[in-house]
Amino acid sequence: MLGQQVKQFKTDDPYGIVEVPTAGIASGSYIVTMQTSLGVVTRKVILQ
Numbered sequence: 001m002l003g004q005q006v007k008q009f010k011t012d013d014p015y016g017i018v019e020v021p022t023a024g025i026a027s028g029s030y031i032v033t034m035q036t037s038l039g040v041v042t043r044k045v046i047l048q
Helices: none
Strands: 028-036 039-047
Touching: none
Parallel strands: none
Antiparallel strands: 028 039
16 A cells, blocks of 8 residues: 555535545555544445
């Protein structure tokens, strides 16, 4: 992992739902960080 930011999204959805299009993103492991009013959540995501 190189530590580069690949994409950034903001939502105005009252439920905080964001659908991330994966077309154009290479397969591999990514760290996804989500910032909400309740705090920050970080998860590992694998695209195949």
